[in-house]
Amino acid sequence: MRFDDILKRREKAVKTRWLNLTLDTYPADSSGFLKNQKNQFLNPVGNTISREIGVLYRSFLTETDPETIANSLDSIIRIRSVQEFSPSQATGFILLLKRAVREELADEIRSADCFDELQRFELKVDEMALAGFDAYARCRERLFEVKLNELRRQTSISLARYNRTGQQSEQLNDS
Amino acid sequence: MSETPTPEELVKVDYKPPRKAWMDSKPEMRRGVINWSAVPKNVEYLDLPFPRKWQPTDDDWKLPENWKEIILEGMRDRLKRFRTFQIFMDICVRCGACADKCHFFIGSGDPKNMPVLRAELLRAVYRREFNLAGKLMGRMAGARELTVPVLKEWFYYFFQCTECRRCSVFCPYGIDTAEITMMARELMNLIGVSIDWIVTPAANCFRTGNHLGIQPHGFQDSVNFAIDDLEDITGIRVDAPVNRKGAEILFVVPSADYFADPHYYGFLGYMALFHEIGLDYTFSSFASEGGNFGLFHSNEMMKRLNSKIYMEAKRLGVRWILGGECGHMWRVLNQYMDTMNGPADFLEVPKSPLTGTVFENAKSTRMVHICEFTADLIKHDKLKLDKSRNDRWRVTFHDSCNPARAMGILEEPRYIINNVCNNFFEMPEGTTREQTFCCGAGAGLGTEENMEMRMRGGLPRANAVKYVHDKYDVNLLTCMCAIDKAVLPALMDYWVPGVQIGSVHELVGNALIMKGEKKRSNDLRGEPIPGKEAAEDV
Known part of the structure; x- marks a missing residue:
């Protein structure tokens, strides 16, 4: 059996392990909630990660539009880049897919002797991790733009008034 | 395959946070997740005590020498004056109904943002100082001493509560966690620990x-x-x-x-x-x-x-x-x-x-x-x-x-x-x-x-x-x-x-x-x- 077939056949088990490894990066007292509360509005973190990990996993099985992958990465990393994680921790969940695959599929990979394919798969995971780092950088940059925009909003009405007063004074001086 | 380094060894990332009891984990004070301290001139303007220059990111908060006595006295006074405070300190059975209702907990995954645990920051000190079981049995009875690190935890988490009261909607006893936050903030004010976006x-x-x-x-x-x-x-x-x-x-x-x-x-x-x-x-x-x-x-x-x-x-x-x-x-x-x-x-x-x-x-x-x-x-x-x-x-x-x-x-x-x-x-x-x-x-x-x-x-x-x-x-x-x-x-x-x-x-x-x-x-x-x-x- 080829590696891709194993990955497809064992999708649920590997995906679940990847998800659990990712949610275990949160404190132990919280990861239970993140795993078990299935209402997407009461648990946006757990549900977003769960949903998007599914999309990312499937991108290894079938050809997927790069934008779909980028959006999925963005959805997860947008959350993790404002949480209590370092940059490597925020993006490192992608590399946990390698661990999930090795732990979950070790016997099957060994018996199918498909190490070359495993290596190619892991290179793809590495590429995804780099794309994840791009997403992280974009999110952090966005955060600073958000701060800047807030400052602009705080002063916009005062500045408009100031400018109008200035124009009125000029008109008075001209007349 | 057994000699291949694991992904963790390759990137040296700690994926799983160390499992610690809540009393042992400490928050990191850094820009992005805290609010700056109150500007001294505005603390003075309002006749509030202990105006001084300090920041939550500093190691030394320049606390008054008898800060602990001031807080405990303030707590004693408020327990007498506000019946709700006394009740809220005693009545919680830690059923967990509020635990997953706080937006900060839901969005951060930080367990100390569970309203029950945030309140526990105050209750643990209450037990140590005002409750016989807590005095005798200490940590076993969920009690802990008020120390500078505990005070810093108070600051971190009580200025993370927006007093929105969503948790109180779900509490079967009607405990209003916002009022617990209010009490904690009042106590910190007594030693000049407040934030600028309130005081100014x-x-x-x-x-x-x-x-x-x-x-x-x-x-x-x-x-x-x-x-x-x-x-x-x-x-x-x-x-x-x-x-x-x-x-x-x-x-x-x-x-x-x-x-x-x-x-x-x-x-x-x-x-x-x-x-x-x-x-x-x-x-x-x-x-x-x-x-x-x-x-x-x-x-x-x-x-x-x-x-x-x-x-x-x-x-x-x-x-x-x-x-x-x-x-x-x-x-x-x-x-x-x-x-x-x-x-x-x-x-x-x-x-x-x-x-x-x-x-x-x-x-x-x-x-x-x-x-x-x-x-x-x-x-x-x-x-x-x-x-x-x-x-x-x-x-x-x-x-x-x-x-x-x-x-x-x-x-x-x-x-x-x-x-x-x-x-x-x-x-x-x-x-x-x-x-x-x-x-x-x-x-x-x-x-x-x-x-x-x-x-x-x-x-x-x-x-x-x-x-x-x-x-x-x-x-x-x-x-x-x-x-x-x-x-x-x-x-x-x-x-x-x-x-x-x-x-x-x-x-x-x-x-x-x-x-x-x-x-x-x-x-x-x-x-x-x-x-x-x-x-x-x-």
Whole structure:
């Protein structure tokens, strides 16, 4: 059996392990909630990660539009880049897919002797991790733009008034 | 394969946080997740103790030598004075009903943001000092000594609670965790540990009557600018009196309404409405702030800052008071004002001069919420409205925590919105009405330096907005709270780009057909109303 077939056949088990490894990066007292509360509005973190990990996993099985992958990465990393994680921790969940695959599929990979394919798969995971780092950088940059925009909003009405007063004074001086 | 390094060894990342008991893990104070300390000159201005230069990121907070005694004495005093505090310290059975209800917990995954555990930070010290089992058995009985690291944890987590009270909705005992936060903040104030975005607005408010420090002539200027802007848009020059004695109604707004974007468009809406119905009202340049950051500081500060409202109502000789769109302002006005600074026996029970409706609900405070007032006008068919002027907006409504949970104003804003626009979409159940999710930046936490924490706390709200944005193309999130209007734009900017924030009365002002108005080609934002120009030119 080829590696891709194993990955497809064992999708649920590997995906679940990847998800659990990712949610275990949160404190132990919280990861239970993140795993078990299935209402997407009461648990946006757990549900977003769960949903998007599914999309990312499937991108290894079938050809997927790069934008779909980028959006999925963005959805997860947008959350993790404002949480209590370092940059490597925020993006490192992608590399946990390698661990999930090795732990979950070790016997099957060994018996199918498909190490070359495993290596190619892991290179793809590495590429995804780099794309994840791009997403992280974009999110952090966005955060600073958000701060800047807030400052602009705080002063916009005062500045408009100031400018109008200035124009009125000029008109008075001209007349 | 066994010799291949594991991914962790390759990138040296600690994926799994070490498992520690809650008493042993310590927060990291860093920019992004904390608020700066109070500026000493404003601490002094308010006669508060121990003004000094320090920052939460410093190792040494320059605490007074006897800081611990001061806090414990403060705790003893408050346990005697406030029965709720004593009960809330004793009664919790740690059932966990509140645990997953806090927006900060949901958005951060930090267990100490579970309301039960946040309160436990205070309860553990209470047990150690005021409870026999705690004194004898220490940590085994959930007790711990008050130390500098514990104090720092208090600061970190009690300035992470927005006092939104969502958790209290679910508590079977009715424990109000916001009140526990209030007590913790009061205790920290005693040793000069507070944040600037509470103390400085409070000092401004004490000096000038509003959080922004705008003096009476500045207030008058702001109103004049609004009159000009409204004339540009509608062609009508309205009268908006300030400090006019003998008016029937005193109108009090949060100061952001006349100075901040997008609040200001709602302010224009109020003025258009009052002109159209010929309301006999006045602003006060001293009661120029309905908001009250004293609520986030201490009950004494809240009372001090609130007193101007009844005083101005008395000075101006009005019959009753009307209040604008604000959140925490209404918690103070509705729940505390009459007992703090009343009785308001010099005022009359509010009665709408247009409809004759008597606002029995405001019998004690003598102050009516603008949404109650406007909903009543619409109900009695007193306004001519053109909903289509708001057609560029696909609208949803965020129940602001305090009007929803502290006042129960749930239907009035929806009734108004449905009467002034054609496209209204509710966010999902469990995220609105009394279970509404907080903006994540109330109670003094809406600062630039706290932006990461705000994004975490606001995630549950933003997530529900994203749902209606994706499903129904919603592009306007309306609300009736000045803090919401100040902080939700940033939240949307990060989580749901493409959604703007607006006031309920901005939509009212847009839809309102005014007698003698010019053809409206622009809305209250000064932006073109799509289709209107072409249609009206034909």
